[in-house]
Amino acid sequence: xxxxxxxxxxxxxxxxxxxxxxxxxxxxxxxxxxxxxxxxxxxxxxxxxxxxxxxxxxxxxxxxxxxxxxxxxxxxxxxxxxxxxxxxxxxxxxxxxxxxxxxxxxxxxxx
Amino acid sequence: xxxxxxxxxxxxxxxxxxxxxxxxxxxxxxxxxxxxxxxxxxxxxxxxxxxxxxxxxxxxxxxxxxxxxxxxxxxxxxxxxxxxxxxxxxxxxxxxxxxxxxxxxxxxxxxxx
Numbered sequence: 149x150x151x152x153x154x155x156x157x158x159x160x161x162x163x164x165x166x167x168x169x170x171x172x173x174x175x176x177x178x179x180x181x182x183x184x185x186x187x188x189x190x191x192x193x194x195x196x197x198x199x200x201x202x203x204x205x206x207x208x209x210x211x212x213x214x215x216x217x218x219x220x221x222x223x224x225x226x227x228x229x230x231x232x233x234x235x236x237x238x239x240x241x242x243x244x245x246x247x248x249x250x251x252x253x254x255x256x257x258x259x
Numbered sequence: 260x261x262x263x264x265x266x267x268x269x270x271x272x273x274x275x276x277x278x279x280x281x282x283x284x285x286x287x288x289x290x291x292x293x294x295x296x297x298x299x300x301x302x303x304x305x306x307x308x309x310x311x312x313x314x315x316x317x318x319x320x321x322x323x324x325x326x327x328x329x330x331x332x333x334x335x336x337x338x339x340x341x342x343x344x345x346x347x348x349x350x351x352x353x354x355x356x357x358x359x360x361x362x363x364x365x366x367x368x369x370x371x372x
């Protein structure tokens with residue numbers, strides 16, 4: 149099945165800093181989503197981005213499907229950005245809706 | 260509008276007992292998913308329902324796990340003869356027709372003693 153690797157596993161930032169989170173995947177995908185899991189465990193969908201670039205406020209994401217990676221950019225980080233960021237993919241072979249999650253990047257933003 | 264809801268929010272049970280977990284998807288969402296998240300780990304796909312089609316059960320870890328869905332509404336995940344390794348957060352998600360974005364509920368935290 150598809151393998152999903154996220155890096156870095158842990159990230160500590162000072163408020164106001166920028167960061168880039170990476171997601172590599174081992175096979176062609178036609179479904180890629182980024183999620184934020186807050187410290188209380190709630191998962192929030194950030195982007196559906198199987199290809200191209202999207203922006204939403206301080207967050208943006210880029211997926212280069214041909215090179216099998218996606219990047220999540222966080223600018224001017226805030227303490228409320230803390231939590232775990234997950235990349236999840238669905239592929240042609242495994243099933244579009246059957247999302248395979250990476251292990252996540254744990255982000256801590258300090259004031 | 261209302262999001263995905265799950266109940267109970269917490270469940271403590273003894274090894275060997277059966278448990279039922281419930282998920283109410285967002286109204287109008289035809290697709291429903293169950294995932295399991297062990298402590299400090301990513302999510303594992305369990306099962307996927309889409310309308311009246313046969314569910315994709317390929318992620319269920321053993322025959323002790325089963326799930327049902329009534330039409331396009333409530334789903335229940337049943338774990339029979341629970342084991343300590345079943346302890347995890349069980350998350351439900353739903354998505355609207357023709358859309359891939361999945362919306363998650365708050366999860367049920369299951370502890371098997």
